Amino acid sequence: xxxxxxxxxxxxxxxxxxxxxxxxxxxxxxxxxxxxxxxxxxxxxxxxxxxxxxxxxxxxxxxxxxxxxxxxxxxxxxxxxxxxxxxxxxxxxxxxxxxxxxxxxxxxxxxxxxxxxxxxxxxxxxxxxxxxxxxxxxxxxxxxxxxxxxxxxxxxxxxxxxxxxxxxxxxxxxxxxxxxxxxxxxxxxxxxxxxxxxxxxxxxxxxxxxxxxxxxxxxxxxxxxxxxxxxxxxxxxxxxxxxxxxxxxxxxxxxxxxxxxxxxxxxxxxxxxxxxxxxxxxxxxxxxxxxxxxxxxxxxxxxxxxxxxxxxxxxxxxxxxxxxxxxxxxxxxxxxxxxxxxxxxxxxxxxxxxxxxxxxxxxxxxxxxxxxxxxxxxxxxxxxx
Numbered sequence: 001x002x003x004x005x006x007x008x009x010x011x012x013x014x015x016x017x018x019x020x021x022x023x024x025x026x027x028x029x030x031x032x033x034x035x036x037x038x039x040x041x042x043x044x045x046x047x048x049x050x051x052x053x054x055x056x057x058x059x060x061x062x063x064x065x066x067x068x069x070x071x072x073x074x075x076x077x078x079x080x081x082x083x084x085x086x087x088x089x090x091x092x093x094x095x096x097x098x099x100x101x102x103x104x105x106x107x108x109x110x111x112x113x114x115x116x117x118x119x120x121x122x123x124x125x126x127x128x129x130x131x132x133x134x135x136x137x138x139x140x141x142x143x144x145x146x147x148x149x150x151x152x153x154x155x156x157x158x159x160x161x162x163x164x165x166x167x168x169x170x171x172x173x174x175x176x177x178x179x180x181x182x183x184x185x186x187x188x189x190x191x192x193x194x195x196x197x198x199x200x201x202x203x204x205x206x207x208x209x210x211x212x213x214x215x216x217x218x219x220x221x222x223x224x225x226x227x228x229x230x231x232x233x234x235x236x237x238x239x240x241x242x243x244x245x246x247x248x249x250x251x252x253x254x255x256x257x258x259x260x261x262x263x264x265x266x267x268x269x270x271x272x273x274x275x276x277x278x279x280x281x282x283x284x285x286x287x288x289x290x291x292x293x294x295x296x297x298x299x300x301x302x303x304x305x306x307x308x309x310x311x312x313x314x315x316x317x318x319x320x321x322x323x324x325x326x327x328x329x330x331x332x333x334x335x336x337x338x339x340x341x342x343x344x345x346x347x348x349x350x351x352x353x354x355x356x357x358x359x360x361x362x363x364x365x366x367x368x369x370x371x372x373x374x375x376x377x378x379x380x381x382x383x384x385x
Contacts, residue, residue, distance in 0.1 A: 031056020040252020143365025180365030181224025
């Protein structure tokens with residue numbers, strides 16, 4: 001079996017200084033771009049690209065293979081309905097693309113071609129199975145991306161302390177970025193209202209410091225407590241439906257939960273690796289619920305756990321299986337570790353052992369430092385299911 005070489009950069013906590021992006025004048029006749037285009041989920045034949053504008057009428061995305069610029073195609077979209085803060089989030093789904101191809105693209109907004117400091121590109125997945133060795137790829141990870149907003153920061157020294165890490169990440173040459181939760185921080189003044197949640201997302205996704213990274217590579221994301229609601233929040237958060245709507249608007253993941261089970265969990269493949277992105281908030285029981293009297297206490301909910309198990313079995317032959325979640329899985333500590341959900345953690349570990357699922361890597365955010373923990377897998381037992 002041929003295997004790819006995978007370069008995985010460490011999880012980074014991202015302290016960042018924010019400066020306010022200019023907003024369009026209410027009397028402006030032409031649309032204004034608020035955030036650069038960002039490639040999201042990609043497959044062999046399709047790629048999603050989104051960006052936010054304001055006061056616009058329509059946009060055109062023109063694209064062509066890098067090795068065949070004459071094969072230009074165009075998609076025109078009328079301006080989507082504005083959200084409560086007036087932003088219009090354009091979402092282009094480019095279809096019937098060539099597998100394993102890098103594309104160049106450009107954006108025209110209300111008849112005006114937009115210029116960017118760097119070329120705009122996206123890529124499709126190679127159709128390598130049964131044909132060639134699995135291609136090499138690399139990705140970067142990050143969480144805890146705090147952008148300063150002085151009126152709403154806590155008193156004293158603020159969290160955000162510089163933004164150089166974003167430029168470094170944009171220049172990394174990685175194929176995609178995997179956001180591990182806390183990609184932004186809702187403040188108390190934000191998560192008490194729907195308009196406050198929209199405000200925080202629009203302000204931070206339009207941050208000038210974030211723009212180069214947005215366009216440099218594909219992006220996939222989960223959330224943790226700070227994009228979702230209050231610190232350490234759970235399924236009782238009253239605006240969780242709004243939080244999910246806003247998250248879906250600003251990220252271009254392959255999917256979000258299941259039709260009858262909301263959430264941000266999803267999966268994707270890249271080369272011979274599979275990624276399972278989990279939602280540890282929408283269905284989460286309270287941290288302080290006593291697991292001794294509530295043995296079914298859960299972070300993910302039974303439906304998502306079943307989805308994870310079935311998905312792992314369907315991708316059992318993947319070289320590596322990356323299970324991505326907002327909080328740490330193996331390491332116990334006094335904060336929000338999986339030690340507060342012991343039965344659920346043991347259930348997952350037992351499933352991996354019983355079904356002999358190897359090559360599993362858990363990736364998490366939340367903690368403001370990088371840590372590598374290894375747990376030797378015991379000998380697997382034959383499955384009886």
